[in-house]
Amino acid sequence: MTIGVMILCCTSQTFGQVPSGYDLWLGYGKIENVELLRQYEQAATSIYFQNNSEILEAAQKELKRGLGSMLDRAVDFTDSFSTANSMVIAKKAGLDKAIMKSVAADLDRIGKEGFVIKSVQLKDKDILVISANEDIGILYGVFRLLRFMQGHKTLSSISLVDAPKIAIRMLNHWDNLDRTVEHGYAGFSLWNWQKLPEYIDRRYIDYARANASIGINAVSLTNVNANALILTPMYLEKVRALAEAFRPYGIKVYLTARFSAPIEIGGLRSADPLNAEVQQWWNDKAEEIYAQIPDFGGFLVKANSEGQPGPQNYGRNHVDGANMMARALQPFDGKVIWRAFVYSEHDADDRAKQAYSEFVPYDGQFMENVLVQTKNGAIDFQPREPFHPMFGAMPNTPLMMEFQITQEYLGFSTHLVFLPKLFEEVLDADTYLKGKGSTVAKVIDGSLHDKKMTGMAGVANIGTDLNWTGHPFAQANWYGFGRLAWDPYLSSETIADEWIRATFSNDPKFVGPVRKMLLTSREAVVNYMNPLGLHHIFDTGHHYGPGPWVSELSRPEWNPTYYHKADEYGIGFDRTPTGSNATEQYAEPLRSMLNDPKTCPEEYLLWFHHLPWDYTLRNGHTLWDGIALKYQEGVDQVQDMRTTWKNMEPYISKAQHEEVWMLLEIQLKEARWWRDACLLYFQTYSKKELPEGVEKPTRTLEYFKSLKFLFAPGIRPRWD
Numbered sequence: 120m121t122i123g124v125m126i127l128c129c130t131s132q133t134f135g136q137v138p139s140g141y142d143l144w145l146g147y148g149k150i151e152n153v154e155l156l157r158q159y160e161q162a163a164t165s166i167y168f169q170n171n172s173e174i175l176e177a178a179q180k181e182l183k184r185g186l187g188s189m190l191d192r193a194v195d196f197t198d199s200f201s202t203a204n205s206m207v208i209a210k211k212a213g214l215d216k217a218i219m220k221s222v223a224a225d226l227d228r229i230g231k232e233g234f235v236i237k238s239v240q241l242k243d244k245d246i247l248v249i250s251a252n253e254d255i256g257i258l259y260g261v262f263r264l265l266r267f268m269q270g271h272k273t274l275s276s277i278s279l280v281d282a283p284k285i286a287i288r289m290l291n292h293w294d295n296l297d298r299t300v301e302h303g304y305a306g307f308s309l310w311n312w313q314k315l316p317e318y319i320d321r322r323y324i325d326y327a328r329a330n331a332s333i334g335i336n337a338v339s340l341t342n343v344n345a346n347a348l349i350l351t352p353m354y355l356e357k358v359r360a361l362a363e364a365f366r367p368y369g370i371k372v373y374l375t376a377r378f379s380a381p382i383e384i385g386g387l388r389s390a391d392p393l394n395a396e397v398q399q400w401w402n403d404k405a406e407e408i409y410a411q412i413p414d415f416g417g418f419l420v421k422a423n424s425e426g427q428p429g430p431q432n433y434g435r436n437h438v439d440g441a442n443m444m445a446r447a448l449q450p451f452d453g454k455v456i457w458r459a460f461v462y463s464e465h466d467a468d469d470r471a472k473q474a475y476s477e478f479v480p481y482d483g484q485f486m487e488n489v490l491v492q493t494k495n496g497a498i499d500f501q502p503r504e505p506f507h508p509m510f511g512a513m514p515n516t517p518l519m520m521e522f523q524i525t526q527e528y529l530g531f532s533t534h535l536v537f538l539p540k541l542f543e544e545v546l547d548a549d550t551y552l553k554g555k556g557s558t559v560a561k562v563i564d565g566s567l568h569d570k571k572m573t574g575m576a577g578v579a580n581i582g583t584d585l586n587w588t589g590h591p592f593a594q595a596n597w598y599g600f601g602r603l604a605w606d607p608y609l610s611s612e613t614i615a616d617e618w619i620r621a622t623f624s625n626d627p628k629f630v631g632p633v634r635k636m637l638l639t640s641r642e643a644v645v646n647y648m649n650p651l652g653l654h655h656i657f658d659t660g661h662h663y664g665p666g667p668w669v670s671e672l673s674r675p676e677w678n679p680t681y682y683h684k685a686d687e688y689g690i691g692f693d694r695t696p697t698g699s700n701a702t703e704q705y706a707e708p709l710r711s712m713l714n715d716p717k718t719c720p721e722e723y724l725l726w727f728h729h730l731p732w733d734y735t736l737r738n739g740h741t742l743w744d745g746i747a748l749k750y751q752e753g754v755d756q757v758q759d760m761r762t763t764w765k766n767m768e769p770y771i772s773k774a775q776h777e778e779v780w781m782l783l784e785i786q787l788k789e790a791r792w793w794r795d796a797c798l799l800y801f802q803t804y805s806k807k808e809l810p811e812g813v814e815k816p817t818r819t820l821e822y823f824k825s826l827k828f829l830f831a832p833g834i835r836p837r838w839d
């Protein structure tokens with residue numbers, strides 16, 4: 120029996136109050152409200168469920184579990200339709216004619232994965248119908264109905280017609296074969312390679328259920344810093360077992376492909392993409408994989424980035440490399456997801472410009488089954504970055520969004536930060552590529568350039584921790600990512616609301632304040648780590664805590680001093696035409712707006728400008744005072760989060776409450792650490808007093824500099 124299952128069955132007896140959080144947002148709490156219960160009971164009197172596939176079987180099991188738990192009774196199904204049914208769940212092909220009439224128009228516009236949930240009148244009786252064109256639509260519809268009920272909504276005249284706006288909705292696991300997780304803060308990798316393929320951990324199924332419940336339909340199992348061994352027969356057999364476990368939940372498996380695999384596991388002398396033997400090796404490998412996993416998704420590739428091998432090792436380019444793999448996968452409808460996260464220490468140009476410079480000239484040259492996966496910003500998953508300029512510059516290439524759900528730069532799994540707020544900000548940003556309103560969301564969902572092959576990936580924050588994500592609130596980031604990959608126009612507020620109700624409580628006295636806390640948490644972390652456009656001032660390697668003073672690393676762009684450029688005159692990175700001119704990568708009128716510090720949004724001020732310490736901000740403060748006050752504001756916001764949480768005690772279990780309370784204590788301590796360390800350091804340049812309202816540091820700069828974290832989680836220890 121696995122850890123997960125043991126915990127589930129023993130929670131109440133052995134561990135008493137341990138808040139496992141294992142159920143995620145699928146806890147299906149019992150409905151207490153009498154009126155709602157009556158309504159839901161009525162709908163569940165006689166359920167016709169057309170079940171003739173493994174996906175439908177999964178859907179039926181979920182409905183049985185969810186309804187059973189909310190109604191607190193066993194729920195059964197009938198497999199023959201009659202007008203006495205209160206609920207009808209069937210694909211288009213299996214619908215009664217009279218019902219069909221009411222939903223036909225909806226079914227026509229929801230494609231393969233969409234669903235219709237509707238209250239339909241039949242012979243003076245209301246019947247709740249879930250229908251779809253394909254099995255997967257039924258599964259998504261069942262999950263949606265259950266969530267609807269978890270939100271305690273009324274079923275009368277329900278009408279939900281929905282379909283995903285993005286085709287590939289994917290988690291990227293940065294999991295190594297030894298089960299460590301690069302920048303993972305929730306334990307070890309879920310994939311137990313040693314016990315696979317025979318042993319199917321119950322966790323794999325619950326993981327797949329959770330993903331399907333939010334519409335995630337693709338997972339890449341392995342680290343982008345790839346190990347070629349995953350492509351050997353021994354591992355492929357294990358991958359196949361995982362693919363089989365995920366298939367009933369509509370999830371396709373992808374693998375990271377190390378570019379030099381033909382050498383490392385193929386015995387070839389080269390991995391040159393123009394070499395016929397190398398090409399043949401990949402063709403054969405694709406054939407071998409598809410023989411085992413017929414619905415294999417494809418390869419995710421990090422090439423010529425941070426020391427990973429790639430086509431440039433042979434004087435070739437990204438198009439040569441990506442298209443070689445794309446040709447191998449094409450006969451099987453496989454995809455190549457080629458990452459654009461590239462920068463080089465040999466390129467003297469601003470790191471923020473390099474991916475654009477390298478990729479934009481290739482626009483339109485990639486094969487049809489290649490997507491170029493681009494991080495949301497041009498540097499690296501910072502608490503706040505302007506959107507990546509590539510989104511506004513490659514109309515002829517499917518660009519896939521890469522967000523990071525794991526909190527590498529956002530306080531690991533000890534800080535409560537609601538990331539959908541960050542994701543929403545990026546998706547809503549206007550590229551102006553085709554004039555006003557050309558948002559990143561429209562690039563990603565294909566509507567701006569009329570593309571069908573679209574994708575969004577999130578670097579997973581999941582591990583073997585009982586609650587999957589370390590911080591119980593980090594579950595909201597997994598949830599929110601999935602919801603935005605399904606619909607990039609959803610508001611973070613809606614997502615927060617759904618998640619709180621499904622996970623904790625529907626009590627308005629809980630939902631309101633906690634929702635507010637979630638929605639401000641992202642700005643809080645920006646304020647206490649990287650206010651006013653500061654970025655990448657993390658301690659190096661592990662990225663735990665502040666390290667703005669680090670300047671001695673061999674690669675210039677790995678040093679925080681490269682990014683903040685503080686000196687006696689001022690602070691910030693000049694990316695205007697007088698500096699690196701990174702702003703030229705953005706379209707007008709955005710470019711001009713960013714170029715002028717007076718019109719540049721202040722949240723990006725020091726990202727684009729190097730300004731004097733006594734520069735006047737819009738609120739009248741000098742830049743130095745403004746920075747200091749922002750750091751203080753961040754700390755104050757965490758204090759407020761603690762106050763909010765304190766008041767939530769009556770609404771959840773003591774154990775749940777305590778767990779988050781203790782984590783908020785760490786967050787407060789670390790927010791102060793960030794504030795004091797950064798201000799003391801920047802003060803050595805500004806030579807100015809801290810303004811009124813900013814608490815005085817109780818430690819010295821030397822103390823903060825002396826802190827070393829050899830064993831920070833998420834990274835292999837460094838002894839040097």
Ligand code: BDP
Pocket residue numbers: 301302343344421424425460499500527
């Ligand atoms: C950086 C991480 C590094 C990843 C890299 C990537 O520090 O571990 O390998 O991104 O995305 O943020 O490839």
